[in-house]
Amino acid sequence: MSIPTLQYKGYALRAYAQRTLPLYRDPYAAGPHRYASVVRIDAIPPGEGIPRRYQAEFKGTDPTTDVDAPERAMQYARDIVDGKVQPQML
Template sequence: MTIPTIEYRGYDLRAYSHQEFPLHRDPYAKGVRRFSSVGRIDSIHPSNVKPRRYGTVFAETDSANATDAIDLAMQYGKDIVEGKVQAKEL
């Protein structure tokens, strides 16, 4: 399994996606499947600082596939590093 990773302004950004099932998380329930993601931000330089994890916040739409969820998580991570978004860690 490959974990998407990019280097951005001295940090490693990683994103993980997972499928969320409708109606009480039942995988056999009828309905639209959507994807959620978690971004992880690590310092590239060795330090004692723990990596930070954030749940991606989808402002207007849910992701229809894993690739879109990962792309949104990467952009969200960039926004956190740049200070555009004040996010709450998981």
């Protein structure tokens, strides 16, 4: 699995997605898939400060595909950099 990385306004943005429902250990579980994401924001060059990590908060419903989760997490990270969202660090 690759980790999507994007350079945006002097920052390197990374998104980590993980399926939360149904659980991987239960192959017979029914129901729609749900994903949670964590975004990491690093300054460029990397020596300037510590990386910041945030739990992505999705408006509406959680992502239901493994492609949609990182894309929505990257948009969330761009909103953080732009100052549209004021999240709490992990």
